[in-house]
Amino acid sequence: MAAKRKVKAAKKNRAADILTAAEELIGERGFDAVSARDVAEKAGVNKALLFYYYESKEKLFDRVLERYHQSHYEALKVAFEEGGESRERFHRLIDAYFDFIAKNVRYARLMQGLVVSHSDRLEKLKKQLSPMFRWIEEVLGTLTPKTASLAPRHFYVSFSGMVINYFTYGPILEELWGADPLSPEAIDERRGHLHWMVDTLLDGLEKELKAQS
Amino acid sequence: MAAKRKVKAAKKNRAADILTAAEELIGERGFDAVSARDVAEKAGVNKALLFYYYESKEKLFDRVLERYHQSHYEALKVAFEEGGESRERFHRLIDAYFDFIAKNVRYARLMQGLVVSHSDRLEKLKKQLSPMFRWIEEVLGTLTPKTASLAPRHFYVSFSGMVINYFTYGPILEELWGADPLSPEAIDERRGHLHWMVDTLLDGLEKELKAQS
Amino acid sequence: MAAKRKVKAAKKNRAADILTAAEELIGERGFDAVSARDVAEKAGVNKALLFYYYESKEKLFDRVLERYHQSHYEALKVAFEEGGESRERFHRLIDAYFDFIAKNVRYARLMQGLVVSHSDRLEKLKKQLSPMFRWIEEVLGTLTPKTASLAPRHFYVSFSGMVINYFTYGPILEELWGADPLSPEAIDERRGHLHWMVDTLLDGLEKELKAQS
Amino acid sequence: MAAKRKVKAAKKNRAADILTAAEELIGERGFDAVSARDVAEKAGVNKALLFYYYESKEKLFDRVLERYHQSHYEALKVAFEEGGESRERFHRLIDAYFDFIAKNVRYARLMQGLVVSHSDRLEKLKKQLSPMFRWIEEVLGTLTPKTASLAPRHFYVSFSGMVINYFTYGPILEELWGADPLSPEAIDERRGHLHWMVDTLLDGLEKELKAQS
DNA sequence: GATGAATGAGTATTCATTCAT
DNA sequence: TATGAATGAATACTCATTCAT
Structure with missing residues (x-):
């Protein structure tokens, strides 16, 4: 159980990372000035993963x-x-x-x-x-x-x-x-x-x- | 003379047209969402003319x-x-x-x-x-x-x-x-x-x- | 295993194709007379791929x-x-x-x-x-x-x-x-x-x- | 007569200015890196004048x-x-x-x-x-x-x-x-x-x- | 889940050239 | 002669998105 917890704690929550990265970037530069690449880089994930989790840039921003x-x-x-x-x-x-x-x-x-x-x-x-x-x-x-x-x-x-x-x-x-x-x-x-x-x-x-x- | 005046009045002032088009579009959509093409189309002029008169999109927007x-x-x-x-x-x-x-x-x-x-x-x-x-x-x-x-x-x-x-x-x-x-x-x-x-x-x-x- | 090898051999190496195409074109016409489009067409790949692999035309040419x-x-x-x-x-x-x-x-x-x-x-x-x-x-x-x-x-x-x-x-x-x-x-x-x-x-x-x- | 001479001497020979400007620029940067605008600016004349005198950029360069x-x-x-x-x-x-x-x-x-x-x-x-x-x-x-x-x-x-x-x-x-x-x-x-x-x-x-x- | 590769449509900008005046 | 205005085609490069693995 302790082991499991550790694993869980260590487990990267990429979906959340993406959301956070998006939130920060949009807040700084505004919607149009933020690209999918920017978000992915800031979140440290592959660009395609944004689309896997959020379907589109627009929908990701909606979630934010x-x-x-x-x-x-x-x-x-x-x-x-x-x-x-x-x-x-x-x-x-x-x-x-x-x-x-x-x-x-x-x-x-x-x-x-x-x-x-x-x-x-x-x-x-x-x-x-x-x-x-x-x-x-x-x-x-x-x-x-x-x-x-x-x-x-x-x-x-x-x-x-x-x-x-x-x-x-x-x-x-x-x-x-x-x-x-x-x-x-x-x-x-x-x-x-x-x-x-x-x-x-x-x-x-x-x-x-x-x-x- | 009156005729001349008319001609003068009819003279196209593309530089002004471009400025107006830019103004309207930026006001509607914000800076980043307006492209040079948008402005040129709205002004009814060739895209390149916009750079002939204003050097860059940025400078055009500055003028606005x-x-x-x-x-x-x-x-x-x-x-x-x-x-x-x-x-x-x-x-x-x-x-x-x-x-x-x-x-x-x-x-x-x-x-x-x-x-x-x-x-x-x-x-x-x-x-x-x-x-x-x-x-x-x-x-x-x-x-x-x-x-x-x-x-x-x-x-x-x-x-x-x-x-x-x-x-x-x-x-x-x-x-x-x-x-x-x-x-x-x-x-x-x-x-x-x-x-x-x-x-x-x-x-x-x-x-x-x-x-x- | 032989099959696998064949597959591997058949695998397209677009990065190399691009480099080769660039090399040939530059050698024929000189740097300035070769456009990114030319290289992409000769390599049979999408223009954007060239920037995906080599960042810029300049860097691609450096590699050559x-x-x-x-x-x-x-x-x-x-x-x-x-x-x-x-x-x-x-x-x-x-x-x-x-x-x-x-x-x-x-x-x-x-x-x-x-x-x-x-x-x-x-x-x-x-x-x-x-x-x-x-x-x-x-x-x-x-x-x-x-x-x-x-x-x-x-x-x-x-x-x-x-x-x-x-x-x-x-x-x-x-x-x-x-x-x-x-x-x-x-x-x-x-x-x-x-x-x-x-x-x-x-x-x-x-x-x-x-x-x- | 002296007056005439002066006039002649003062008369600007734009065609020659253009040729000289072209020569210097091409020698420095090579053909492809020199634009008609560059030549016109260096020669201090209107861009269209190049074409009036030399028909095309190519022909101007030929003359050089x-x-x-x-x-x-x-x-x-x-x-x-x-x-x-x-x-x-x-x-x-x-x-x-x-x-x-x-x-x-x-x-x-x-x-x-x-x-x-x-x-x-x-x-x-x-x-x-x-x-x-x-x-x-x-x-x-x-x-x-x-x-x-x-x-x-x-x-x-x-x-x-x-x-x-x-x-x-x-x-x-x-x-x-x-x-x-x-x-x-x-x-x-x-x-x-x-x-x-x-x-x-x-x-x-x-x-x-x-x-x- | 996660990624590298791939693309079509778009971006701002520059080009040689033409033309009316 | 000389010029300002105008343009279609090209430039390098970026974009959101898809897909096979």
């Missing part, structure tokens, strides 16, 4: 995304549903969002590249994101007034922009910024910004709700 | 970007420097930003793809964006408190995220959104959202400044 | 040269080091040189094109030829006097010119020559010429050495 | 060669026919050959590339070289015995190899040679080698003639 989407969605849900008072929950939600992206900057880059890609990939993306978007709309629904321009969807887009773009535009601003935007201190600073945003905007929304009623 | 950056920057400056009371000027600024992107959705898509691209292109982008970023930092500097997380750079990233991502993530959300996010009505609604954001956040900042003094 | 240089150098060494009296050894040396070129006229043509090619290729050539040149200088060193214009290097250039140019200029002179300079008879005649040269020049050198001492 | 062949042939003839005793004339002939090539190293390089080029160019070359070869055969005919391997054609090939290859192989040997083979001193040294060769071989031939009679 799926994994990300799922863990992203779950991170948000766990954070929000942990209980507590409403405002507290939203702070936890934005923290979860921000932390997930901070830990997976490659995911942010990948998404950014994806949303401007051609139709086939977009269609898939729509389907994959839809449950998370529905859930967030529902969650935010309780505290926004009827005004169309204050509907949950707008806050969703605004906050996801604030979070994601920090990580994708940040590196560009590095020199102008005066410090590495991905350093722990800078990340904390940004987190502070986001919490101030949440507070200020929740205050504003509360005022609106009062005025409407 | 330059044009955009410049008109973007100018639109913002004109809007802000027109005078008026501070809050009014910021509303005009956000309007200018939003309108420019709304009229040039392809530019938004292009930028989104760019920020996650490989190093050579990124380096160029940094240089090109730097003056605008500097200017915005200066402009916002007057109304933010000393707190690091409320520094101009954070509001720049936040607002650019709110504006740009509406147009790049919007299409993905179309079905979930329930309406075309690029329709005039939806665009007006989003504009309303942004103005509410500006007002609410300026209120918040004023409160902070008072508290600090 | 390497093979030639090596066997050329070895042929000379074997001939000279076989022993015997000095004059006998030089006759064997010139025979080996001449025979090698006669059997590999394409190599002569190839070299002739190479020496007038651009810098990258020249640099490589220098490195590849240097051991053979050093060795020949050493070998000739024993029988030339101190006079600079009778230094080994001059005899090396002179004899290599006599040998190589017969095969490269020969075909041009064919019609004027009155017979095919590559026919066995013509080749024997040329060999006679070279041996007469060797004898006459060795006589001359001996006289010089005596005069100097 | 013609000029060379003609002046080469003439240099040899003048040197030999100047009179004097036989041996003296041959020394003058080899001097003329050597000097011409030394002054036109590019011609040597060009020829070396040509003799290994494909058929069209070779055919032309044959026709162009034929009168000179005939003449040399005739000139040498007086002092060679009947022996086939001592026929004029062999000495022609041998000496042209000795002369030309010094200039084409020389640069390759530069580092091994220990000095620049194209420096005036090295060139004089080589000239010495050639004259020693002429003397030694003429001595040898005389001995043969005596033996035969």
